[in-house]
Amino acid sequence: MKKHVVIVGGGFAGINAAKVLGNKPDIEITIIDRKNYHLFQPLLYQVAMAALGEGDIAAPLRNMLANYRNITVFKGIVRSVDIEKKTIVTDFREITYDYLILACGVQHHYFGNNQWEEFAPGLKTLAQAKEIRRRVMEAYERAERTTDFVERKKLLTFIIVGGGPTGVELAGSIGEMSRYTLSKFYRNIDPKLTRIFIVEAAPRILGSFSPDLASKATRSLEKLGVQVWTNSMVSNVDENGVQIGNERIEAATVLWAAGVTATGIGKTMDVDTDRIGRIIVDEDLSIPQHPEIFVGGDLANFQLEDGRTLPGLAPVALQQGRAIGKNILLDLKGRTRKLFRYRDKGQMATIGKNKAIVEFGSLKFDGILAWFTWLLVHIYFLTSFRHRVFVLLQWGWSYFTFSYGARLIVNREWRFYPEACSSSSVNDEEE
Amino acid sequence: MKKHVVIVGGGFAGINAAKVLGNKPDIEITIIDRKNYHLFQPLLYQVAMAALGEGDIAAPLRNMLANYRNITVFKGIVRSVDIEKKTIVTDFREITYDYLILACGVQHHYFGNNQWEEFAPGLKTLAQAKEIRRRVMEAYERAERTTDFVERKKLLTFIIVGGGPTGVELAGSIGEMSRYTLSKFYRNIDPKLTRIFIVEAAPRILGSFSPDLASKATRSLEKLGVQVWTNSMVSNVDENGVQIGNERIEAATVLWAAGVTATGIGKTMDVDTDRIGRIIVDEDLSIPQHPEIFVGGDLANFQLEDGRTLPGLAPVALQQGRAIGKNILLDLKGRTRKLFRYRDKGQMATIGKNKAIVEFGSLKFDGILAWFTWLLVHIYFLTSFRHRVFVLLQWGWSYFTFSYGARLIVNREWRFYPEACSSSSVNDEEE
Structure with missing residues (x-):
């Protein structure tokens, strides 16, 4: 019987967990993200400043994961997690998991x-x-x-x-x-x-x-x-x-x-969260009492021995994603999980x-x-x-x-006829 | 006394007229477009299909015209033309012209x-x-x-x-x-x-x-x-x-x-337009009885001897823009204008x-x-x-x-908190 691993979020943590588990036997993976792409967030400010285009720092999740035949990608919104039923509720369907990896990050607040x-x-x-x-x-x-x-x-x-x-x-x-x-x-x-x-x-x-x-x-x-x-x-x-x-x-x-605040998914579950809504994880990156649920990346509150928590950096998310994937593989082999140790990348x-x-x-x-x-x-x-x-x-x-990328102002509004009832429109003057 | 040339629209016609007139003595040029960029429209479908990025086929008008010190670029909307007062009304100010070049194209309808x-x-x-x-x-x-x-x-x-x-x-x-x-x-x-x-x-x-x-x-x-x-x-x-x-x-x-229809500017003036709103021009590309107003590109209805009109193609607009610029220069030298002849580029x-x-x-x-x-x-x-x-x-x-550009779905909505009154939001689940 194949184990179904559901990954919520296609950021550094989610994508790296997926790659560890991809094409491994007896595992089916579903990865869900509200966007259809993985974003290289450290360079996002360069897109804001027109130094790079959006295609330079983002890639469709489907393309990145196409060669892993056991991975299905859905663009969708995860609304809540039912820990007892081992089910997530999305905007299109309920999906049942054996393992759940939550890696849907933080948002500004x-x-x-x-x-x-x-x-x-x-x-x-x-x-x-x-x-x-x-x-x-x-x-x-x-x-x-x-x-x-x-x-x-x-x-x-x-x-x-x-x-x-x-x-x-x-x-x-x-x-x-x-x-x-x-x-x-x-x-x-x-x-x-x-x-x-x-x-x-x-x-x-x-x-x-x-x-x-x-x-x-x-x-x-x-x-x-x-x-x-x-x-x-x-x-x-x-x-x-x-x-x-x-x-x-x-x-x-x-x-x-x-400021940042964790995405709201933690609130839909009966789990411990910190002041900014991040989910508190054990040393193996799973949730206390729920070894089948892992949290990685910015959404995870991973406490160090000195009481500090790991910062929301790409290398942390990347290493946590890999560690989660490996721990699931260890589980399936009947071996003991490894505790997560962050190798500081500065x-x-x-x-x-x-x-x-x-x-x-x-x-x-x-x-x-x-x-x-x-x-x-x-x-x-x-x-x-x-x-x-x-x-x-x-x-x-x-x-x-000394010339930078194209500083184009592209309107959000694409319509010429935003008010369909009027025969001419405010946009009539120019193409 | 310097002559003020106002160009409405930064497409192929407008930009080529501007380049002919740029850095010429005794001329001040103002070019107004509702966008801040010139668009290479023949490749627009490739942006729609994610084969190219927006920066690949568009360039800010300011950058393109930066070296012409007598050209001022405004991003703005031209609402109407007052032929008697030789003034255009924009969404930010009225602007008076000696010569007016209308080149604001067509839109789908x-x-x-x-x-x-x-x-x-x-x-x-x-x-x-x-x-x-x-x-x-x-x-x-x-x-x-x-x-x-x-x-x-x-x-x-x-x-x-x-x-x-x-x-x-x-x-x-x-x-x-x-x-x-x-x-x-x-x-x-x-x-x-x-x-x-x-x-x-x-x-x-x-x-x-x-x-x-x-x-x-x-x-x-x-x-x-x-x-x-x-x-x-x-x-x-x-x-x-x-x-x-x-x-x-x-x-x-x-x-x-x-279908396409001309932008509405012709309707604000007492000039002859055709069935789809294009302005009928004389053989020198000016409007009958108004030698100070030129029309070029898709907005112009230029009739050939056989009764057909020139199609809305980039080479037509480009050649008309240049011809308009040259006719203005001929005017200023007191010489006779040249009649426009389209060299067919296929x-x-x-x-x-x-x-x-x-x-x-x-x-x-x-x-x-x-x-x-x-x-x-x-x-x-x-x-x-x-x-x-x-x-x-x-x-x-x-x-x-065989791999194409990034097929990203970038939302039009950028807000996390579209309803500021609610403390949590529909977008809470994921980053």
């Missing part, structure tokens, strides 16, 4: 202020990356055509809430683009005057890095025109800007790179051309060497050979020509 | 049935190409997960309304993709059973080509599994399919490649790998030679060197590996 999302998109999906690109480029378009100087200043102000790696990478990209690339394209504005802020609640940015590297990153950001505000808690976000206690900045574009962040920071145990470095390390590591871990070739080509092109 | 758009998107913009990609790929996703055979058949049925080059290229792409590429990615369906129809009201498809080439194209389509229905007038389109007189086909995906359409038809005067050919001609011509006319390199690389890759 607004500390109870979901109404801020409209004014401050986060960066977790391709759709959001495209929305951020649209907003940033639209702000420059509007600044170019307005004759109102106050309005123009607001349009040329960008606030990034959150000083983690994503916030730093977004701010650095906008800084570099405005200082080095955009100037020659506009006639009425000077893009070099763009105001860019990182607003961080903690005493410093890049809290997971050592203080000296974070300090170097701050200096690099400042050289690109980014102002770093620490100890600054956002108290309100609206369509015209951000309130920080008694201070206020007017900005047409606010980007959210602050961490890195890039600020701009030739500028990055790398921390690997006690080894810390920055500058052009760190930037090349960052570049090589990201190319190496990209999803496929094709992705590697095309990303490298585009980076090489941009590096040597 | 539904013969008075705009409510069909929801069920049958056209293909004129990048947003529509992405919508078509989303629908086609989503249909396969849903077919894979349904257990209802009638539903599955409907999901695996694609109807293309209109048998012009765009309709043929769309149908051929779906045929090729379903017969040669998709099979190994699905477990529950056989994509080779995809039903594809071209529904054409005229007695044959590709009416602008010679009958023998059109017939060869029909045979090529049939070999890819496409059924061609001629003399078939669509009488209704709804969410479940298409009605053609007494016949009905159930289809989850209907694509519209039938026409071509591609059906699939190694399959195309080319017609150039009395020279007609098809098969692999036509396909290579099609390929070289399209690469040659692409917007920039960068575009040429990257498109050629991707085509080469696809040709030799």
